[in-house]
Amino acid sequence: MKLIICADDFAQSPEIDAAIVRLIENGRLTAASCMVNSPYWTSSAKLLTADIRDKAHIGLHLDFTLFGYRYPHAVLTVLSLLRCLPKAAIKNSIEHQLNQFEVALGTQPDYVDGHQHVHQLPQIREVLLAVLKRRYHHQLPWIRIAKPNDESGFKGRIIKMLGASALEREAKQLGFKYSSALLGVYNFSGDMHDYKTRLMDWAKQAKKSVGTSVLMCHPAMEGANGHINDPIYPARLNEFKVLNSDAFGTIFNEVSLVREP
Template identity: 30%
Template sequence: MINIKNKASQNKNFQKDTSQSSNTARAIIINVDDLGLSSAVNDAVIRLAERGRIGASSYMVGGQITDSDISTLTDLKVDIGLHLDLTGVFPSALRGSLKSLVISSYLRRLNATQVSDIIRRQLDGFEDTFGRSPVFVDGHQHIHQFPIIRQSLIKELSARYSEEAQHSISARTTTPLVNDLKSWIIYGLGGHAWRKLCAESHITTNDYFGGVYGFDADFQQLAALWESWLTNAPRTPYLAPAMLTPTFGIEALGTYAQYGSTTPPIHSVPNALPSHLTTTLIMCHPAVPATNWQDDIKAAREREYEWLMSHKFEQLLEEYDVRLIRWSDIVS
């Protein structure tokens, strides 16, 4: 298990561990949640993928996405998963607030037949939209790990996909990366039980989970949060650091190319991964600045986008020996 720092230590200035060798990197999946929520979120996913900053995103069935966006995401090799939704944009008889869903789940008042039907409809909608099954599954506001929902989801995944296909599907788990209250609350709402179900069903999962905060951080606070997450992310031996490689030429402005003619070591992507990775998933919720939509955390989304696109963020990834990976890199 990772040695998780206490909350007080997270507020200190973190220093890079220079004792680690260059072939002992941190395997990180950076996953953008809420693809489909708006064109501003979709544009953020595409622009970040073009810069090699992210390799995965979770799609909300019932949201909006264009054929052009899907084609671009395919060209960029972004792994797209299902963002199972009972509290957001997907219309259903069970849609409601997170609080009401938590109560209904834990009092076992949810109708399992209705839940299974909604899961099937969202998987159908995903496959109709993208022409393939999801690479992974997670949940909007982590609802995929709640009682009744988690059992229905595992049952549907097992029934829908063959054993061979099932091994190509991953799932998000929420084992806390850092020792903060909100992370443990999220994990306490079914995280252990969900991880156990995934293991029993041979579904690959991430090892640790970061990216949790109150959506009230400014640019400098976001930088400190990301430094704490990267500091706590465990390393994997025989893993060299590397950014994701864009699959086609992109403009120099806003990329590492403008900062010098020498490509930093983090961009030299090795061909192979070690057979055993300790993986950390860091979720994020960026959106490009736009005036044509509203959302409860819109301002936070736009700050996240500014941070993730920044040179400072790229420098942090290099400083902490990050190897950015995709869900599809870790399937068994």
């Protein structure tokens, strides 16, 4: 019955950053994942004060599809499945992103996951775990496993198929802690009522899950430029409003919210 509520995409935009910080301050999130290749990262990182870090784990949202060294997601997936990605370039990007995280925050990430779950793709997952083991052998970050439940539908099954079990197995062999079920998968449709209903369903799933589940979310506050190049911006606004509402306590009153597996 343990649950990590994790907001993705910190540093993607000021509107996302503001929502994530507010939700951490209000006790609605226990983890936040950072996109360190974003042009906003240097300024965004300053929002992650000691007080914020006391309330939530801060992780690296490994990115190969949006900022910096990147591919279209479909191309990245196909190349990884064919094992045709340039291994040296992948390693250099991972090292660079970890360096960017450390420079800005003065510490290693508490955990690692991936934007569009790229951290569990073939080639990327092997290189990632090897780099993390070498750099942080004294204190390994935990790994978010993108293994949605069967209730997550077709999208969830696709995410799970693209390396979840392999990443879990390899992380366990190397001594990493890792999460179990991934909740929060949907098509970003609907209104606030729909998202509240989904949250109630995910809370029920968390209570039935073995181990520590992660509920990922993608909140944002309203802003002048929040919608630019962000196709899920309306869904982000709905998520923030529901997570920051009085309904939160009722939805998660029987779940133990934690920061790590």
